[in-house]
Amino acid sequence: MRQRSILAVMVLTFMLCAQIAGAEADREKLLKEPGIYATFAVFKVGDEWWKLDRDARTKAVAEAKSVFQKYSEQMTIDTYLLRGLSEKADFFLRIHSKEMSHNQNVLIDFMGTTFGKALKNTDTFNGITKALNYVPSFPEELKTELKTPPPPSSPYVLVVPIRKDAEWWMMPHDPRAALMKEHTDATVAYLKTVKRKLYHSSGLDDLDFITYFETAKLDDFNNLVIGLLKVKENRHNKRFGDPLLLGTIRSLDEILEVFSR
């Protein structure tokens, strides 16, 4: 009888490891490939939450965690803490999957937990990843620069939603690519310290792009943005931020701990 149990545990462990390995592989794909749907869901903890006693809060947090685990094979879920650095929200999730409806389903489940019901969803940004638009036409030197490996892990996250004006979209490809080259030149000095990712949102949200950054050096990021404000492409940013999100990259456990104290 006991041997059977041991066997069962071994099998389960093996299955779990295989699953995790598979999930890891998927994570790599979901974060790198084009055609992936991303949802940034931003939340503020409501007053109701703090009226629950500590035990109820701890249980609620465990329930929320189990929702994310349930969906972990189908999608990546990254978590970020805004509280203290933004008046608008307390934390946000960045979800990647192959179908927007998957993003919706996990969020519906999460928002249906006791913790989720105490949250106010203050902002949601939807986007899709796509193949690089302008890089193929850039000079070889710049292409090489762009291969600089980004910093491996960083404490800070920044998200800047962007909307372009009508003149931008109406510009023919070549002058637009020239402006984007000037824009890209301004970023080269920061490739080593600022990691970035781009999402396309036209038609999926009241935005054209979600720009996402990770860095350990906020002074570099401040200089990078000043550099981008100085190039002509900036004239076509009808919206830049509003809200800009500045937070710290924290595990789900760390974030939930803040709200279960």
Place this chain on the structure above:
Amino acid sequence: MRQRSILAVMVLTFMLCAQIAGAEADREKLLKEPGIYATFAVFKVGDEWWKLDRDARTKAVAEAKSVFQKYSEQMTIDTYLLRGLSEKADFFLRIHSKEMSHNQNVLIDFMGTTFGKALKNTDTFNGITKALNYVPSFPEELKTELKTPPPPSSPYVLVVPIRKDAEWWMMPHDPRAALMKEHTDATVAYLKTVKRKLYHSSGLDDLDFITYFETAKLDDFNNLVIGLLKVKENRHNKRFGDPLLLGTIRSLDEILEVFSR
């Protein structure tokens, strides 16, 4: 005695089928004809709702459903789930009928149910369907393209309210039709994967148009909108979205299930 009962059931069943068939015919008409009034009523579930126990929620949901059934012969009511993909709302109704006051009446009844009282009506868009404005003057080839049958059924819905600037309205018909031809040309590639419907709102709401889309391919929709941003008519969009609604097409039962869990 028993035979009478059977007869009664048969008669009732027949009447019900006839009624449904009639309703179906009406649905076809209401969704196709000009001169139909549409109301998009967008709702967010309030905190009060989650304080009800599960039983009360289940009963409330049944009550809400019976309101819609009561009005089903007079109008079409389509239902969409936004929760998870929009911070602004949880779901919306699209109602078509021959009189705006019918739309008002069903919504008043719905908002007077226990479920309705727990909702916050976050947005309402009113419009009217009209005969095609510019298509009659388009070249035959484009007219033929526009007969491409739309995709039969799709998981995603998108609603984009639009307001034009004064210059648009002041433009003579011919240059305006030329801009609309350029706009329409940009949509041809997506006729197979994106279904669309147009409502006119000037004077009925703080809008000029409600544009409604169904699709299974959000990547196509993203490209379609980028195409539309690139045509000159886009210069005259004073408002495009704000809010753009992205959701999934779900039956009333599916939506109510999310909120009765």
Place this chain on the structure above:
Amino acid sequence: MRQRSILAVMVLTFMLCAQIAGAEADREKLLKEPGIYATFAVFKVGDEWWKLDRDARTKAVAEAKSVFQKYSEQMTIDTYLLRGLSEKADFFLRIHSKEMSHNQNVLIDFMGTTFGKALKNTDTFNGITKALNYVPSFPEELKTELKTPPPPSSPYVLVVPIRKDAEWWMMPHDPRAALMKEHTDATVAYLKTVKRKLYHSSGLDDLDFITYFETAKLDDFNNLVIGLLKVKENRHNKRFGDPLLLGTIRSLDEILEVFSR
């Protein structure tokens, strides 16, 4: 003893009839004359209301009604239902009297009732009626057209607050009157189906005009507004609606019934 009572009732009835007749005459005057102050008070029923039991709601509704009756000789109070067709509010009152302070007093009394305390006053527009500004200089033919009797009674109401730009106000009278003639020409086709009234608000509110309409044909109203969007005067509308109010004309009893169910 009994005869005395009968006499008393007769006298009271007579006085009441006389009073009503007087009130009616006043109503005519208040709705037609220049120099009358109007307040549009827009309300949304708060969550607190629905927590009252049905009896308390019925009593509260009677109390609210008696406030309006108390002031009925001094002013006209018209009532409109927005619920279902506007996310912003549930109903509004249009009050006319000879002094703005009368409008304030009745509203203070109304807002002090149990029903009033459960309301959120979402918008208030103040204005004054004035003699026609541009019509005297219009050609005789147009003046004759403008005498077309408006539709006698209509189910729908529309209110469009308007603010003009600085260029409008700085324009000399003659070119301004020419623009207003073009504007008025665009309305002639709809005089039979759309009734209208104008209030001046500069300095009394964050508006320049409140435009008020009644109609049975919302399709005509949609076309009328499109006609007005196409004339040059439209270039000078800094604000047109925001909010545009679309509702149905309902008696106080009908409106209160919706909220006492």
Place this chain on the structure above:
Amino acid sequence: MRQRSILAVMVLTFMLCAQIAGAEADREKLLKEPGIYATFAVFKVGDEWWKLDRDARTKAVAEAKSVFQKYSEQMTIDTYLLRGLSEKADFFLRIHSKEMSHNQNVLIDFMGTTFGKALKNTDTFNGITKALNYVPSFPEELKTELKTPPPPSSPYVLVVPIRKDAEWWMMPHDPRAALMKEHTDATVAYLKTVKRKLYHSSGLDDLDFITYFETAKLDDFNNLVIGLLKVKENRHNKRFGDPLLLGTIRSLDEILEVFSR
């Protein structure tokens, strides 16, 4: 023993009278002199207030009154009722003193009373009075006109916050004074019926000016504002109102009575 009491009462009465006389003199000074700090504090009564029973409300109102009395020597506090004529607020205070911190202190005390805690502070405008800027350069005739005594007491108050554009501030003094002369000319006809006062707010608030008016004739005020909209200086008003406050001048007792019913 009894005589002593009488003496004490006499002394107290005398002191009180002397104090009131002093206060009156101060009131004159505070309302006329330059270098006085003014705070307009606008409040809306919250739902919590109406949940108190009548007794608690009456006591709370007395407490609020005693705060104002405590500060009455140091400052003037004028009170105005907005309820019914503005959706944004119920009443406002206009405070004048020699130091902005005095204005803050009385408001902190007031907001700390039971009544104050039930209020929502919806708007606050801060300003300073200054010597006349443009009048010294006006022609003698206009200077004489400007000495027209204002109406002695009026039922209505109007407050219009104003923000000028960059071009206004960059204009040299002479052309700016010419525009202000044109502006002032447009006001001459209304000096008899409209009393006015100006506060400077640049750097003290998100405003450049607070313009304050008292009148018995709102029709005159409407015409006065239309006159001001027609002069070229109006092109430089980036903000005019938003919110414009229209209310009635009421004693503290009258206002508190409305909220203690």
Place this chain on the structure above:
Amino acid sequence: MRQRSILAVMVLTFMLCAQIAGAEADREKLLKEPGIYATFAVFKVGDEWWKLDRDARTKAVAEAKSVFQKYSEQMTIDTYLLRGLSEKADFFLRIHSKEMSHNQNVLIDFMGTTFGKALKNTDTFNGITKALNYVPSFPEELKTELKTPPPPSSPYVLVVPIRKDAEWWMMPHDPRAALMKEHTDATVAYLKTVKRKLYHSSGLDDLDFITYFETAKLDDFNNLVIGLLKVKENRHNKRFGDPLLLGTIRSLDEILEVFSR
């Protein structure tokens, strides 16, 4: 036994003094050096707070104080009272430290106290201090002027968030420095009465600069801002204030006392 206690107290006192001295030194550095991260966290006290009894409020205030003490070595925390002079908030904290995450940590701890949970975080501005940008190129005379010592201690604080337009950023350094010289010239007359500090926010917030001022003379500050509105650089301020914060500099104890009464 008693001697040991005395010794322990002496040691503790010594350690505390050393610590305070160290902290003081750090304060000097954190307030003067470039590369320091600042967070302005603005709060409004919520209705929930006033429902606590006085004892609970006193305890909560002590708890909040201890959080600040815990972090006092790592950062400076300055406190300001807005209540009464701003409808938007009641008080704000200005935090300086060497890492933005330290600012976040103290704020998370503070917001997790009983007092913190009753607060609404209405605004947060993040910035970084940097070496002077334009001063090195200014003429010697102006450089000397700029060495005027600021007023040593002042009762009033003013914070003005600023966002520049695209043209500003695109301007080459020399004409931009010329505009900044003109701007700086306008401030010279006020160096003796207005103390100022500048934070850079591009990319760290929806701002470009946080400008911070202390003064005893609000009339001077009003004139200073009017002077700045008149220089050409003002044309490039897309946002100036909104909100401008005007408050008084008060110790943590004074602020907490206002809310523990």
